[in-house]
Amino acid sequence: MRNADRVVGWTLLCLGAVCAIEGWRTWDGVGGTGFFPAILAVAFGLLGAGFQFGGTVREDEIPILWPDRTGRRVMAQVVSALIAYAILMPWIGYAFSTVLFLAGVCRIIGTMRWSYGLLFGIVVSAATHVVFKVWLNMPLPAGAWWGI
Amino acid sequence: MSTLDLLWNGLSQAVTPMNLLFAFIGSILGTLVGVLPGIGPTSGIAILLPLTSFLPPTPAIIMLAAIYYGAMYGGSTTSILVNIPGEISSVVTTLDGYQMARQGRAGAALAIAAISSFVAGTLGIIGLTFFAPPLAEVALTIGPPEYFGLVVLALSVVVSLAGHSLLRGLTSAALGAFVALIGIDSTSGLKRFTLGNTELVGGVDFIAVIIGLFAIAEVLRNLEEQTTAICDVALKTLMPTLKELRECIGTMLRATGVGFFLGILPGCTPGAISFLSYDLERRVSKNKVQFGKGAIQGVAAPEGANNATTSGGFVPLLALGIPPTPALAVLLSGFMIYGLQPGPLLFEKQPQFVWTVIASMYVGNVMLLVLNLPLVGLWAKMTAVPYALLGPMILLFGFLGAFSVRNNLFDVATAIFFGVVGYLLEKVKIPTTPMVLALILVPMLESSLRQTMSMMAGSPVLLVTRPLALGFIAAGVLLTVLTLVARSRKPRDRGK
Secondary structure, three states: OHHHHHHHHHHHHHHHHHHHHHHHHHOOOOOOOOHHHHHHHHHHHHHHHHHHOOOOOHHHHOOOOOOOHHHHHHHHHHHHHHHHHHHHHHHHOHHHHHHHHHHHHHHHHHOOOHHHHHHHHHHHHHHHHHHHHHHOOOOOOOOHHHOO | OOHHHHHHHHHHHHOOHHHHHHHHHHHHHHHHHHHOOOOOHHHHHHHHHHHHOOOOHHHHHHHHHHHHHHHHHHHHHHHHHHOOOOOHHHHHHHHHHHHHHHOOOHHHHHHHHHHHHHHHHHHHHHHHHHHHHHHHHHHHOOOHHHHHHHHHHHHOHHHHHOOOOHHHHHHHHHHHHHHHHOEEOOOOOOEEOOOOOHHHOOOOOHHHHHHHHHHHHHHHHHHHOOOOOOOOOOOOOOOOOHHHHHHHHHHHHHHHHHHHHHHOOOOOOHHHHHHHHHHHHHHHOOOHHHOOOOOOHHHHHHHHHHHHHHHHHHHHHHHHOOOOOHHHHHHHHHHHHOOOOOOHHHHHHOHHHHHHHHHHHHHHHHHHHHHHOOOHHHHHHHHHOOHHHHHHHHHHHHHHHHHHHHOOHHHHHHHHHHHHHHHHHHHOOOOOHHHHHHHHHHHHHHHHHHHHHHHOOOOOOHHHHOHHHHHHHHHHHHHHHHHHHHHHHOOOOOOO
16 A cells, blocks of 8 residues: 555645645735635645655555456446447447447447347337437537538 | 414415325426536426516425425435435435435435435424514624624634544645636626636536546445445335434434525525534534444434525525525525516415415425335445446536536536545545635635625724624634534544
8 A cells, every 4th residue: 555655745745736736826815816726736735744754543454445457457448438428429329339339338348239229229229219309408519520 | 464374374285186296396306416526406397497487476486495495405415326416415424324325325325315304304394484574684793703603613614524624624625726716706706716818707607516526436345345336235114213213303304494594594505504413413422433424313404404505595585585605596586487586575465475475395305205205225235336327427417517507618627636636635634624624614714704804994802892793603613612622522533
């Protein structure tokens, strides 16, 4: 845990530096725009020092259990699928991208066959399209590639 | 005519078949809207407002009010079942509700949420019935210094939400404050922490943050643990036991008090109120250790406070024409569409309308309970759905919830980012709840401090010269000190 604490400590100290710069840049008196960033700079500095120089409790002795290789791969694939979904949606539209996303994630998480995943994706995509786009009028992207 | 006579007249109008029907439709629509992540009461009412346009004023407002409290209740369902708080006031419900669901007690959690909402909602309406005008006057005397004090009091909750390590809890709160400050400062127009990104100028939306911290991070954790279903033990009884119900009576009454009285105050958000109610419950509970691990009172308290807030919010809305929350501001626009101007004169000029609407709230609360209790079993079964299907659905609804806030994909990216951050924070044992609390409270703290200082030519002296403001601040400091003392005395009994 000590190594993780040091990383957290350094991260907080960096955030403190960012807040100090922003507080100084926007400072216009007590209660002004830079006031809270300045307070946060002090807070992050103290907290960062706390992590760097001890002050944590029993958890220090508990090692962090990171996922195994398979777990890491699955998590990375799911996060990548989410990012790809967000990138693709404006281009290929909500309905099509949702089918692909659900089929893909079902395959990653549950090793489901592509055909079942696609069927699941089509059903859910159609149902959510009706609820969110048709009934609730949410402006979900229709797809720039289709010229819509 | 006495209040009871007026209420009786209102009730006789509220139970006409047409008004009952629209209260029923409103309750269903509101609950459905509340269940959908990201679409909270405000957007729910705004989206469904046109649906009422073909109705006469009374059934239209009855339906809108039913949508409002249905949506306030509906948010608990996804919080309990899949750890997605549909709106900010449901965040606290996830702490114990989701843990109960994982232990096979989703039914009991949903049932106590419905019962607590009903009890607190009904008691709140009784308060609205008998005390609306005098309470509204009191609410008007609360100014920025008192709000500042109230926020300080609410921030004291951070210490008790900190878990095993105060350092980590405070770190979480500081991170929340940092996120809250991102964007343009509404007073000076200066940008803070935007890094030249135009998307960040409008700030980071808290719905996207909570969807990331709770829903996406939870999916990542479940993937790591190779979870096969949210609840991998047999579903236990669908209803709370009589003993649990008895234990929750005090909780519901306290939640009503906190929710109703703070709900009257304009600007006091339901999110902060549900946190305060949860904290109060943990402080008075004999079984503090259980909180955060599936305590039934941990569900009853925020849900009760949430619904009591709903009733309390109607006090300034009806009596003064001041909407205390954004959702009620949209509802106020609904009033205005029909040429109704809420305020003191509304009670004199349109007594039948006002009392019919108030009476319909009693009916609507019963309707919500009758509607939702039979559905508990059905909802609870969702926790047994294979995670290979449920996981992708949670991600999809999280995605839609984040997108729906401002209809842009930047909020989705924000949710994904905070999903990864939430997962990493959990790994280094930093709790995420204080972060959410700070995210809600810091903007309120900043604006109330500025308003207070502008009242006295840049001096914050009003914070110590106004008795109520000073009282709130002193209470906040006292609670913090008491919690710190308790933590140092009983290190082994600290709750999460």
